[in-house]
Amino acid sequence: MQISQTKSFSFRSVANALMLLATAVLLLSACVPTEQxxxxxxxxxxxxxxxxxxxxxxxxxxxxxRTASLAVARPGTVTDVYVRVGDMVAAGDALVQLDTSALALNVAAAEQTVRLRQSSLDQLNELPAEADVTAAEAAVTSAQASLDQLLAGPSATQLAIYDANVRASQASLWSASADLAGQRASVTDSQIQVAEAALLSAQLNLQRAQDTDEDNPTQQTYDALMQATQAVSSAQARLDDLRAGPDVGAAQGSVAAASARLDATEADYTLNTAAPTDVELTQSQSQLAQAEATLAELLAEPTAEDIAVAEAQLEQAQLSLADAQQALADATLTAPFDGVVTAVSASPGEYANGIVVRLADSTxxxxxxxxxxxxxxxxxxxxxxxxxxxxxxxxxxxxxxxxxxxxxxxxxxxxxxxxxxxxxxxxxxxxxxxxxxxxxxxxxxxxxxxxxxxxxxxxxxxxxxxxxxxxxxxxxxxxxxxxxxxxxxxxxxxxxxxxxxxxxxxxxxxxxxxxxxxxx
The missing domain is CATH 2.40.30.170 (Efflux pump adaptor protein, beta barrel domain)
Known part of the structure; x- marks a missing residue:
């Protein structure tokens, strides 16, 4: 009996313990703080x-x-605007174009100057052409001969020629004058009287031929009338010529021409036989000096200074060309980097000076x-x-x-x-x-x-x-x-x-x- 009571107590104790444990677990769960x-x-x-x-x-x-406020390098007239606000551009893209007509001419002129300067330098470094030297030597020889002749005066032969020319001109003048005088004296009063008589006779013959032809006209009388008429005309012309005097126009022209030739030969004689003037000597000496200088310039080697000057001129021309080319390139405004256009303040036809495009690097x-x-x-x-x-x-x-x-x-x-x-x-x-x-x-x-x-x-x-x-x-x-x-x-x-x-x-x-x- 005792044993059964003990078992019964044990069973109840275990049950009570389990209930207490469950309650404790619930209470503990309620008491554990939640995550805050x-x-x-x-x-x-x-x-x-x-x-x-x-x-x-x-x-x-x-x-x-990175941003950029892009300005034109030089003022100018806008011809094209290639972008708008919001456009994406790549480095090197053209944004704005200015007028390049005058700039292109400047480049062409600068290129021509460079070519000329280069040619001058090349000529300094090159030997002269044989033909140029020969021509320069001939010019010196000719100028020297002219000066020598001027200083020496004419030779005896030349003097004889000049004198003969004068004498021939004088003879021509005398001959022409004599011919003119002869023509003027060729008509006399007796010649005029004979011509008048011949005219009167021809007129009488004409009157008889007219009368005969009127009385008995035949072919023979008609032909006689025509001949008589022609004879009167000829006699009248002869008389008129004699009364007018001889034709001396040609003879007068010959005299004038001969006189002019004489003046010319006398002037030539005076010019070539007179002593040279100071002006003539100076001109001849100057021509000789110029010819000698030209020959010396051809034969002389260029000095270091000459080459340095030519090289400096070429370099200056090249710098001017580079400046002209840069000005031409600057007429095209380009993007310096990839980006987006944030502002545009230029339009075609406007005169641009300063900032015209703003760019931002959107990358x-x-x-x-x-x-x-x-x-x-x-x-x-x-x-x-x-x-x-x-x-x-x-x-x-x-x-x-x-x-x-x-x-x-x-x-x-x-x-x-x-x-x-x-x-x-x-x-x-x-x-x-x-x-x-x-x-x-x-x-x-x-x-x-x-x-x-x-x-x-x-x-x-x-x-x-x-x-x-x-x-x-x-x-x-x-x-x-x-x-x-x-x-x-x-x-x-x-x-x-x-x-x-x-x-x-x-x-x-x-x-x-x-x-x-x-x-x-």
Whole structure:
């Protein structure tokens, strides 16, 4: 009986124990704190190994890392504009064309000058042609002979020729004059009287022939009448000629021509027999000197100075050509790099002078941030950053610090001091546009595989400059000094004092977990 009671007690005890255990489990489950975004006072947290980074935030606008305000090199009239705002261009593409008509002429003239200068230099370095030397020597010989003859005067033979020419001209004049006088004396009064008688006789014969023809007209009488008429005409003409006098026009012309020839031969005699004048000597000597100088120039080798001058002239001509060619090339405004056209301020027909196109490199974007002076000391070139755009706030874009301004930026009426920080926008599939607002998180420091605890678990003693944590051991806590490193908004790096897995109390009171009372 006792045994059966004992078994019965044992069964009830086990059942009661199981009920108590289940109740305890439920109570414990209810008392275990749930996971919070931030630990609260009284929570127990664990020191863990993880990665930590500190950052600063700022915002700015998306800009092109490289821009260009393109101006025409020289003023001119616009003939063509090849781009519009928003056009994508490649380096070297033509953007604006100025008028080149005058510039092309300048290039042609400069090219001609270069050719002439090159020819002059080549001639200095070349030997003279044999034909040129022969001609120059002949010119010297001729000029010398002319001067010698001028100084020596005419020879006896030449004097005889000049004198004979004068005598022949005089004889011609005398002969022509005698002929004229003879013609003028060839008509006499008796000749006129004979002619008058002959005319009267012819007239009487004509009258008889007319009468005969009227009385008995026949062919014979008609022919006689015609002959008598012709005889009267001839007699009248002869009388008229005698009364008019002889025709001396030809003879007078011969006299004039002979007189002119005599004047010419006498002048030639005087010219060739007189002593040379100073002017003639000077001219002849000058011709000889010029011929000798030409020959000497052909035979003489160029001096170093001559070659240097010719080379300098050629170089100057080449520089002028290069300047003209550059001016012609500058008339075409081209893109210095790949990019997008952001402004165009020229139209065909306008006179352009200054900036006409603005270009931005859309392949290299940057964001310029104004970072508070409190954070600028932690930012350096090469640091990583994360960007988000207002248009796509949930998409991170990698970035990197490329420049930090050395001088501060101040805002009038404000005590805020900031520094410009340039971020290079990394690769992204988003269609990022210039001018978009960007928010940046600048990673100022990073630690990997370090011991981390929540910031709330650390107590700071400002007076002593020390830090401590409440280390949990069972139902007891112990204040332990620790050294800290990097921290962000949630966690702090612990460099000494505790180790991974240690339990830490936030605050100074352990959490109380109450279980429901047992039914026994």
């Amino acid at each position: 975004a931030q630990p609260q006072a009284g929570d127990i947290v664990t020191a863990v190994i993880g990665n930590l980074s500190a950052s600063a935030t700022a915002s700015g606008q998306v800009q092109a890392a 290299a974007l940057e964001v310029i941030l104004n970072v508070d002076e409190a954070d600028i000391g932690q930012i350096a070139v090469g640091q990583e950053a994360v960007l988000t755009l207002e248009t796509w706030p949930d998409t991170d874009i990698p970035a990197e610090v490329t420049a930090v301004a050395p001088n501060a930026t101040t805002t009038p009426g404000s005590a805020l001091i900031t520094y410009e920080v340039h971020l290079q926008v990394g690769e992204t599939d988003l269609p990022v546009r210039l001018g978009m607002t960007a928010n940046a998180q600048l990673i100022t420091a990073q630690r990997e595989n370090v011991l981390l605890v929540p910031n709330q678990a650390i107590s700071a003693d400002r007076a002593s400059g020390t830090y401590s944590v409440q280390l949990v051991s069972g139902d007891m806590t112990t204040a332990v000094l620790v050294t800290i490193g990097l921290r962000d908004g949630s966690y702090t790096q612990i460099t000494s004092g505790i180790q991974e897995g240690d339990q830490l109390l936030i605050g100074d009171t352990l959490p109380v977990q109450t279980f429901g009372p047992s039914s026994n």
